[in-house]
Amino acid sequence: GDSVTQMEGPVTLSEEAFLTINCTYTATGYPSLFWYVQYPGEGLQLLLKATKADDKGSNKGFEATYRKETTSFHLEKGSVQVSDSAVYFCALREGSDEKLTFGTGTRLTIIP
Amino acid sequence: GAVVSQHPSRVICKSGTSVKIECRSLDFQATTMFWYRQFPKKSLMLMATSNEGSKATYEQGVEKDKFLINHASLTLSTLTVTSAHPEDSSFYICSARDAGSGTEAFFGQGTRLTVV
Numbered sequence: 001g002d003s004v005t006q007m008e009g010p011v012t013l014s015e016e017a018f019l020t021i022n023c024t025y026t027a028t029g030y031p032s033l034f035w036y037v038q039y040p041g042e043g044l045q046l047l048l049k050a051t052k053a054d055d056k057g058s059n060k061g062f063e064a065t066y067r068k069e070t071t072s073f074h075l076e077k078g079s080v081q082v083s084d085s086a087v088y089f090c091a092l093r094e095g096s097d098e099k100l101t102f103g104t105g106t107r108l109t110i111i112p
Numbered sequence: 113g114a115v116v117s118q119h120p121s122r123v124i125c126k127s128g129t130s131v132k133i134e135c136r137s138l139d140f141q142a143t144t145m146f147w148y149r150q151f152p153k154k155s156l157m158l159m160a161t162s163n164e165g166s167k168a169t170y171e172q173g174v175e176k177d178k179f180l181i182n183h184a185s186l187t188l189s190t191l192t193v194t195s196a197h198p199e200d201s202s203f204y205i206c207s208a209r210d211a212g213s214g215t216e217a218f219f220g221q222g223t224r225l226t227v228v
Contacts, residue, residue: 004155008153034216036219038219041121041221042221043116043118043205043207043218043219043220043221043222044205044207044219045219046216049216089156098144098146098161098209098211098217099146099158099161100146100156100158100217101155101158102148102155102156103155104153104154104155105150105155105156
C-alpha cells in the first residue's frame with residue numbers, strides 16, 4: 001500500500017538557518033503530494049502541494065519539488081523564523097481517492 | 113479560510129465509559145468528513161470517511177461498533193468511542209471537505225483522549 005516516510009524530529013534550528021525536512025513516498029500510481037503544518041493549538045493547515053512530477057509547490061517561503069525519479073518531496077526554506085515553529089506533515093493522495101496518507105510528522109523548533 | 117472546530121481538545125475518561133468528540137465546519141458545508149487517529153511517533157491513520165446522511169466507511173482494522181461515527185448534518189460529525197479502554201488513548205483528528213468546491217480538506221485541532 002501507499003506510505004510516506006519523513007525524517008524524524010525533533011528538529012531545532014537557529015533563526016535564519018536553512019531548513020530541509022526530507023520526505024519520500026511509496027505509491028502504486030501517480031499521487032498528489034502535500035505538506036501540512038500544524039501550529040500549536042491549531043488544526044493541520046495545507047502549506048503547499050504538487051500534483052505531478054517536477055511541479056514545485058511554494059508558500060510562505062517554503063518550497064518542495066515533486067521528484068518522481070527519487071520518489072521524494074523534500075520541504076525547504078532558505079531562512080526560517082521563530083514563527084515557523086510547528087509540526088510538519090508530508091502526505092500523499094492517489095488519483096481521485098479522497099484518502100490522505102500521512103507521514104509521522106516532524107516537530108520543528110526555531111530558536112532566536 | 114474555512115475553519116473546522118473540534119471539541120473537546122482534551123478529555124480524560126474512565127475505562128468502560130464512552131466519549132463523544134464533535135467536529136464542526138464553521139463556514140462551509142462539509143459533504144465529506146474524515147476521522148484520523150495518531151499514535152505516538154506514528155503517522156496519522158485514517159479511521160473512517162463519512163458522507164452526510166449516509167453510513168461511514170471504515171478502514172480495514174477499525175471496529176465500527178467501537179468507533180461510532182455520525183454525520184447527520186452538513187456541518188457536524190461526531191465520533192463516539194464506546195466502552196473506552198486505555199489502548200484507545202490517542203490523538204484523534206477530524207477533517208472536513210466540501211467536495212463540490214474542489215478545495216482540499218480542512219482539519220480540526222485534534223482531541224487528546226486519555227483513558228484511565
